[in-house]
Amino acid sequence: AQKITQTQPGMFVQEKEAVTLDCTYDTSDPSYGLFWYKQPSSGEMIFLIYQGSYDQQNATEGRYSLNFQKARKSANLVISASQLGDSAMYFCAMRETPNDMRFGAGTRLTVKP
Amino acid sequence: NAGVTQTPKFQVLKTGQSMTLQCAQDMNHNSMYWYRQDPGMGLRLIYYSASEGTTDKGEVPNGYNVSRLNKREFSLRLESAAPSQTSVYFCASRGTGHNQPQHFGDGTRLSIL
Secondary structure, three states: OOOEEOOOOEEEEEOOOOEEEOOEEOOOOOOOEEEEEEEOOOOOOEEEEEEEOOOOOOOEEOOEEEEEEOOOOEEEEEEOOOOHHHOEEEEEEEEEEOOEEEEOOOEEEEEEO | OOOEEEEOOEEEEOOOOOEEEEEEEOOOOOEEEEEEEOOOOOEEEEEEEOOOOOOEEOOOOOOEEEEEOOOOEEEEEEOOOOHHHOEEEEEEEEOOOOOOOEEEOOOEEEEEO
16 A cells, blocks of 8 residues: 555646645554655655654745645645756655655656746 | 765666665664656655664565665675666765755766667
């Protein structure tokens, strides 16, 4: 069964606008971590933001924030004030055990000037 | 500031050939990982090593072997390459702590003809 689902294969956003990338997950473990990574066209994987299942507040890192809705099992990434350099693939991932990280299929974000 | 270093960056093999992908990290991390990335499927875990001297299978281990040579180095070997192993391979390492992300190398693009 798919553990991480990213339902948007591709998204477009106008420069300087905000965009939300969706991620839902499936787990029965009360303790887990959620991660978002960015993969630009150059291919490297860049860590963006982390949310722990017991964290009371939504994680934020600069222009990135995570809209964590635990009951709905969703962990959407919000990018504010989009920039052209934000065009990339974005992957949501979940870690239930220390060494088992599962990735979604990714969302390709294109920022339009 | 090397982080995780993978060699080679590109490789073309013929079916049946063998090859070892090298990975080294300089962050003193205990845990290291090998993933493959295929179009539309995100990253899938091949093998991991939670500490020096230990290795374990991930989601897609068939056709691969690994060696944790020391704390810094974790290699992935294809004994008899098959076209289905054409992929981009990523090595990663992680520090201790539930909120620690995985840090990735730049990837190895492997084509098997």
